[in-house]
Amino acid sequence: MSQPASINVHRSQRGDAHTAAGALDTDRMPLLKLENISKIFGGVKALRAVKFDIMPGEVLCLAGENGCGKSTIIKIISGVYQPEPGAVMLMDGESIEGLDPARARDLGIQVIWQDLALFPEMTVAENIAFEQNLGSRPRIVRYGKMKEAARRILERLGVSIDLNRSVRSLSIAQRQVVAIARALVRDARLVFMDEPTASLSHAETEALLKIVRRLSADGIAVVFVSHRLAEVLDVCTRVTVFRDGQYVGTFPTEGMTQTRLTELMTGRTFDYEVRTTDLTKAPVVLEVQGLSRARQYHDVSFKVRRGEILGVTGRLGAGRTEVALSLFGMTRPGAGSIQLDGKEISLRTNRDAIQAGIAYVSEDRLQLGLVQPQSIGDNTVAAVLDNLLDGTHLIASKKRNALIQDWIQQLAVKIGKPDDAVSTLSGGNQQRIVLAKWLATNPKLLILDSPTVGVDVGARAGIFAIIHKLAAEGMAILLISDEIPEVYFNSDRILHMREGRIVKEYVPGTTTMEQIERDVHA
Structure with missing residues (x-):
């Protein structure tokens, strides 16, 4: 019986990323531009001189195997981690070094993690408008205003969810929508989605991808992290590849194949063979x-x-x-x-x-x-x-x-x-x-x-x-x-x-x- 794949290991070519990215409209200023981003944890280099950019309104895939540094770079961009000295982080051409989570949100940077971080006992409206009621001083919660804000955001996404339902009662797909809506309440300009379709059915995935395209059409940049390569090539315009904490390159998805993307992510060539076993007489x-x-x-x-x-x-x-x-x-x-x-x-x-x-x-x-x-x-x-x-x-x-x-x-x-x-x-x-x-x-x-x-x-x-x-x-x-x-x-x-x-x-x-x-x- 043939094996699923024989593997010849080689290092993928570097240096062609600039040519690939060069096919984009170079007259536009990147929404976010990163250069020389490194991060060390206890002597382990999680990121080594990473660089890439994100254009306004684009859907960019951040691709790589587990442990390649995707989560680390997202946490640096969202202010959870601080990069090593020498990092350059520009948003709209201006430095945003020294970020903390609050300032990142004020800049319009939002992250929707895989666990979504919602409050299950609170209603849909309360979860969506949650951050509007945060502050250093106690204040009266205006539920009418909260519901109105939540309703407007859901209409913008083209979906309908009962604002009075508890999040606990929602499906995973509906919770994803609530998390996206919460990000938009804070006037998000850049949204990171970490494995958003990992727990969704096929129909739910298709509905979520429609929302991603709607966000892009509204000028919101989306960074999509997913192991489902077919989705990546379908919804994203470019893909930035990390491997072992290093930047491999940024490539247009047009003309990209799953096989080629796999090679870029792993640094290996997979020589696949079809199965040739004759089972016509098997019981x-x-x-x-x-x-x-x-x-x-x-x-x-x-x-x-x-x-x-x-x-x-x-x-x-x-x-x-x-x-x-x-x-x-x-x-x-x-x-x-x-x-x-x-x-x-x-x-x-x-x-x-x-x-x-x-x-x-x-x-x-x-x-x-x-x-x-x-x-x-x-x-x-x-x-x-x-x-x-x-x-x-x-x-x-x-x-x-x-x-x-x-x-x-x-x-x-x-x-x-x-x-x-x-x-x-x-x-x-x-x-x-x-x-x-x-x-x-x-x-x-x-x-x-x-x-x-x-x-x-x-x-x-x-x-x-x-x-x-x-x-x-x-x-x-x-x-x-x-x-x-x-x-x-x-x-x-x-x-x-x-x-x-x-x-x-x-x-x-x-x-x-x-x-x-x-x-x-x-």
Whole structure:
């Protein structure tokens, strides 16, 4: 069986960034210009002489692997950290050295972190207009004025949310909108968005990108940080790449490919090969016939064989995740049948699916895949607690610890201690823990829904190496992704879904990736 990629390591060429950036309108003054930005933490150089600029109203991507310095530069720009002596920071051509968070906000610099930093018990209006009521002296809160300010901002964004609802009751996508609206109340001119789509569904992501484009049209510069390279190339006009705390370059996204951007971010060339395993005689593990669910998917039929990786791709809202949820017992189809190892099964709940031998890795790792405050160990064994009970119906600690250690070693998860909170891990290692949790159930069928969301490009190869190993050992795998290179180089067959139906099937190697991309985006 072919491996997901063979890697030849080389250092990407430097010095071509100026040529790429030179294609922009050089007559305009940058909104923000940085030169010679360095930061040292305890002798470790987190940033080394970084430089780049941001133009008014542009959507710029800040790209790089985890630990490359993206968060550090954002904290310097927002006044949380101070750079080393010799740094040059200009906004509208004037020096802004010595920033603190309050002055940065006064200048119109806003950061929307991944955790959003909202007040869950307060209303939408209170969260949006929160900073209007801050000050050194107590003052009477004018709720009418607060609601009016919040209403105007939401109208400007083209969205509608009940101003009296508590933020706790909102979806993640709605909370993102509230965080953006709060930034605009302070007359934001430059907004940083840290992984804004990491926990959003495809439809929610599309809605958020519309808001980003609206901000850009209003003259607000947006710096977009995301590991979803397809989104980056779609919404951004330029991409600034960091690697190991250094500036690699700033490049126009026009003509940029995901492969080239990956090379710039990692400094490595990934020579991908398609899978060429003949599985036509392998036994069928999953067979779906005529599966339908009103307003979600229609007449879906396919097979997944032992040791096969079946890819499913398509545009946002194609119905891929909806099918996966029915296969995992989370929703019930209105028509059709599901067979596992030749026997028809009825899945009323996800417990039925787990007992039947089906595991599901959700695209929403933060909300559905892991319990963030709990330990790495507790998350690893969460799906198999019944198997760890001793004669007194208590969890056998030796059995539990052995299972945790076994999966950490098998999946090469980089951790401190098993008792550390799972939130302390990088995105790639968190995803390995999600895999460990479900692999511990010993499934016959593993459903992977966008398994590399929020995972940097360097860690993706490692995750797919695990997936290929599982397939080589005989596991049937359903791989769902909207990143066509991901399914092309990691699937034996690919199904194209559109508007809830399977419209075409491809075999990588006999069909080009470019042809699939044309079909999907037609």
